[in-house]
Every structure is written in structure tokens, then in C-alpha cells.
Amino acid sequence: MQFPKDFLWGGAIAANQIEGAYNSDGKGLSVQDVTPRGWRERPTETPTSDNMKLEAIDFYHRYKEDIRLFAEMGFKVFRLSIAWSRIFPNGDEHTPNEAGLAFYDDLFDECHKYGIEPLVTLSHYETPLHLSKEYDGWRNRELIGFFEHYARTVFLRYKGKVKYWLTFNEINSIAHTPLLSGGIYTPKEELTEQDLYQAIHHELVASARVVKACHDILPDAQIGCMILGMPVYPLTPQPEDVMKALQTERENYYFSDIQVRGYYPSYSKRLLKEKGIELVITPEDIGDLKHTVDFVSFSYYMSTCESSNPDHKGGEGNIIGGVPNPYLEASEWGWQIDPVGLRFYLNTLYDRYQKPVFIVENGLGAVDELITLPDGTKTVLDDYRIAYLNDHLVQVGEAIKDGVPIMGYTAWGCIDLVSFTTAELKKRYGFIYVDRHDDGSGTFKRFKKKSFSWYKEVIASNGTSLK
Ligand code: BG6
Numbered sequence: 001m002q003f004p005k006d007f008l009w010g011g012a013i014a015a016n017q018i019e020g021a022y023n024s025d026g027k028g029l030s031v032q033d034v035t036p037r038g039w040r041e042r043p044t045e046t047p048t049s050d051n052m053k054l055e056a057i058d059f060y061h062r063y064k065e066d067i068r069l070f071a072e073m074g075f076k077v078f079r080l081s082i083a084w085s086r087i088f089p090n091g092d093e094h095t096p097n098e099a100g101l102a103f104y105d106d107l108f109d110e111c112h113k114y115g116i117e118p119l120v121t122l123s124h125y126e127t128p129l130h131l132s133k134e135y136d137g138w139r140n141r142e143l144i145g146f147f148e149h150y151a152r153t154v155f156l157r158y159k160g161k162v163k164y165w166l167t168f169n170e171i172n173s174i175a176h177t178p179l180l181s182g183g184i185y186t187p188k189e190e191l192t193e194q195d196l197y198q199a200i201h202h203e204l205v206a207s208a209r210v211v212k213a214c215h216d217i218l219p220d221a222q223i224g225c226m227i228l229g230m231p232v233y234p235l236t237p238q239p240e241d242v243m244k245a246l247q248t249e250r251e252n253y254y255f256s257d258i259q260v261r262g263y264y265p266s267y268s269k270r271l272l273k274e275k276g277i278e279l280v281i282t283p284e285d286i287g288d289l290k291h292t293v294d295f296v297s298f299s300y301y302m303s304t305c306e307s308s309n310p311d312h313k314g315g316e317g318n319i320i321g322g323v324p325n326p327y328l329e330a331s332e333w334g335w336q337i338d339p340v341g342l343r344f345y346l347n348t349l350y351d352r353y354q355k356p357v358f359i360v361e362n363g364l365g366a367v368d369e370l371i372t373l374p375d376g377t378k379t380v381l382d383d384y385r386i387a388y389l390n391d392h393l394v395q396v397g398e399a400i401k402d403g404v405p406i407m408g409y410t411a412w413g414c415i416d417l418v419s420f421t422t423a424e425l426k427k428r429y430g431f432i433y434v435d436r437h438d439d440g441s442g443t444f445k446r447f448k449k450k451s452f453s454w455y456k457e458v459i460a461s462n463g464t465s466l467k
Pocket residue numbers: 014017169170228299318361365412418419420421422427
């Protein structure tokens with residue numbers, strides 16, 4: 001395996017899944033603080049104690065210890081998100097919350113102490129609740145201005161501290177979870193496709209405006225888009241299945257095509273027309289969209305299949321669903337495991353865009369058992385996770401040999417955190433086990449899993465230890 005010398009090895013998390021301290025130091029509520037069951041449920045009126053995200057793994061108070069552990073593994077990069085509602089508690093204020101800004105200042109300083117580059121997502125499923133309730137999230141054009149103001153504020157503040165930025169996490173997930181992804185308070189069943197696609201347009205314009213702001217304020221930084229990556233295979237070679245797979249893929253490429261190319265793709269005309277949608281696009285929007293990203297980032301957990309036969313109904317997967325592939329095994333949560341799909345997807349993305357790509361999420365969510373070794377050390381023997389990551393990284397190596405310029409790889413949930421889809425702690429991804437459980441028990445103590453030393457070796461050998 002030959003990884004580039006400057007390959008960015010690391011791990012990834014999101015603020016709402018890890019920080020806790022949901023109302024400390026002036027932070028406002030976000031949509032996550034009122035969704036204790038994850039992406040499917042309607043929000044509660046106020047935060048409830050069964051919401052694991054309120055305390056999460058208490059990273060807000062323990063980040064120094066955690067970053068020291070990431071440094072011990074040799075991380076070159078640490079992907080995190082800024083909680084928008086720590087900086088602007090309601091989202092529509094003019095003046096930022098200084099305590100929120102100071103928290104991330106310290107966090108970035110701590111990363112740099114160990115030579116770790118932060119990779120920062122501006123919006124990772126954590127829209128301020130006020131913007132959701134009062135404006136109906138991204139349905140409202142005013143959010144473009146609020147988001148741009150927030151982004152400009154953090155670009156100016158963290159100048160010199162952050163070189164890599166992402167606009168919206170998994171921007172293509174909005175149709176599946178309009179509340180958590182798009183801050184849209186209107187229930188999914190009542191949301192028209194007209195309103196949904198208008199909201200998407202607002203997000204895409206906001207993303208492009210923020211790309212421009214980043215280029216203006218931070219000429220040495222790079223900013224990327226972030227998509228939920230999922231190759232879609234036809235279930236059979238039947239031409240109708242192949243066509244159906246292409247159409248489903250386009251519903252996802254719709255987002256990155258605009259973010260990377262700077263204009264609506266030709267297929268979007270028919271796609272919108274058949275859904276009966278007429279978008280309001282101003283001449284200024286068209287100009288704004290021309291500000292395109294520097295690189296393409298994505299999450300990868302699984303591939304899926306499509307079938308033209310309506311009887312072939314699918315699994316759940318990473319929100320988007322699809323028809324299960326008969327050749328693949330699935331994780332305990334039913335996510336089909338497909339390392340070769342990652343190589344395929346990396347190649348497809350590069351063929352499509354000719355931009356550097358960055359794998360900013362990949363990993364295995366599993367139930368882990370903390371055991372005590374004869375010498376008294378507590379650990380998790382997570383060989384299943386090592387196998388999963390090894391097999392995916394081998395395919396990353398293959399894609400590099402194929403000629404794809406890959407900037408780096410950040411393993412998802414490098415420390416155990418609250419899951420996004422189901423808001424539970426029992427689904428663990430980390431190299432570091434956190435003693436914290438769904439019934440609210442636990443000491444928050446951290447323990448190194450077997451995968452901790454495995455990943456350390458992978459990084460130290462720059463991938464040559466992979467098998
Ligand atoms: C991605 C999200 O959808 O998948 C993450 O960007 C999320 O926030 C990850 O945690 C894994 O999903 P889950 O539900 O297993 O946490």
C-alpha cells in the first residue's frame with residue numbers, strides 16, 4: 001500500500017454527538033436538543049432527560065484528554081463541527097456569543113499543540129432551534145444571510161487556525177430528514193416537494209456564498225462540500241434497473257453537481273418538472289452558485305441497489321435506504337458492508353469532477369463489550385472493527401493506485417459518541433471506549449480499544465501495515 005506522504009489520517013466527530021453541555025456558556029438550543037430518538041421522531045417541546053445528546057460524552061469538558069489520545073494515535077487531522085448555536089444561540093443575532101467562540105479557540109489551539117489540523121464542518125445536523133421553529137429552517141431564504149454571517153464570523157475569528165472547512169454535512173440527506181438536515185420544522189409528511197427543493201436551493205446558494213467568503217477571507221484555506229456517499233448498483237442487469245439506479249444516483253449528485261460545477265445539471269430540468277416544481281432562482285443566485293468548492297468530501301458506510309420492480313422494497317441503511325444487495329453482509333444495524341464500493345465510489349467521483357476527494361466518515365457501528373485483561377487493563381477486543389476498517393482502507397489504497405487524488409481519511413466516531421440516526425450510545429464506532437450508557441449511567445472514563453493501537457500502527461506506517 002502506497003499512501004501519499006502528506007496523507008491526512010485522522011478521525012471525525014460532530015459537536016452535537018459528543019460535546020454535551022447543551023446549555024452551557026450561552027449556547028442556544030439546536031434541533032438535536034429536542035430529538036431524543038434521532039432522525040425519525042417529531043421534536044419534543046423542551047429538552048428531555050432521556051436525550052443522550054444533552055450530556056453526550058462530555059467532550060466539552062474533557063477535550064484536552066481526548067485530543068491527547070488522538071495525538072497518541074498519530075492523528076494528522078481531526079474533523080469536528082462548530083455548534084452554530086454556541087456562536088449564535090438563536091441563529092439570527094448580529095453579535096456572536098464570545099464564550100462559544102473562545103471554546104473553539106482553545107480547542108483548535110489544543111489540536112495545534114500536537115500538530116493536528118482541524119477540519120471543520122460549519123453545519124452538521126445542528127441548526128439553531130429558533131431558526132427551525134420561527135423560520136422553518138432552510139425553507140426560508142433569510143437563512144442564507146444568517147448562515148453567511150455565522151460563517152464569516154468564524155472565518156475571521158479562526159484565521160490562521162483552520163485550513164480545511166466543509167459547508168453542510170451530508171447535504172443530500174435533507175429529503176430524508178428535513179428537520180435534522182434542513183432545520184425544517186414542518187413535519188416531513190406535510191412538506192411539499194416544491195418547498196423541499198426550494199429549501200435545497202437556499203442551502204446550495206448559502207453553501208456557494210460561504211465558499212466565496214472563505215476564499216476572500218482565508219486565501220490559504222480550502223473548503224469542500226460534503227455528501228452522503230452511497231454507490232447505487234442496479235439490482236440486476238435488466239436495462240430498466242440500470243436506468244432506475246442512474247435516476248436514484250442523480251437525486252444525490254444533484255447537490256454535489258451544483259456545488260462542484262457551479263450550475264444546475266441538465267438532468268435537473270426533467271427531474272424538477274416531473275415533480276411539478278418551479279424554483280424561485282434569482283439572477284444573483286445564479287452568480288453566487290458559480291463559487292465552487294475546492295474538494296469533494298463524503299461519508300461512506302454502504303452501497304445499495306435499485307430495482308425497477310416496485311415489489312423490491314428496501315432496508316434502511318444510512319438514512320437513504322435502497323434495495324439490499326444479495327452479495328453483501330450487513331452490520332448489526334443492517335448497514336451493508338461493501339469495501340469495494342468505496343474504491344468504486346472514489347473513482348466515480350473523481351471521474352465526474354476531477355477534484356481532490358476526502359473521505360471524512362467511514363466506520364463500523366457495533367455493540368462493544370468492555371473486558372478486563374489479566375493484567376487489569378480494561379479494553380474492548382474489537383477485531384470486527386479492525387477488519388472493517390482494514391478492508392476499506394485497502395480499497396482506498398487501490399483507488400490511490402487507480403490515480404484518484406485522495407486528501408485523507410477521517411474514521412467516523414474516533415471516540416464513542418451518540419449515534420445520529422437512533423440517538424443511542426450502544427452503537428459504538430470509536431477507537432476509544434467511553435463508559436457512558438443509554439440509561440444515563442457511566443463514569444465518562446475513556447479506555448483504549450484494541451483498534452486504538454491498530455490504527456496507530458496504520459498511521460505510523462502510512463498504510464503499509466494494512467493487510
Ligand atoms: C452520518 C452522519 O450520516 O452517519 C453522522 O454524518 C452519523 O453524524 C454517521 O453519526 C453514522 O450514523 P449513526 O446513526 O450510526 O450515528
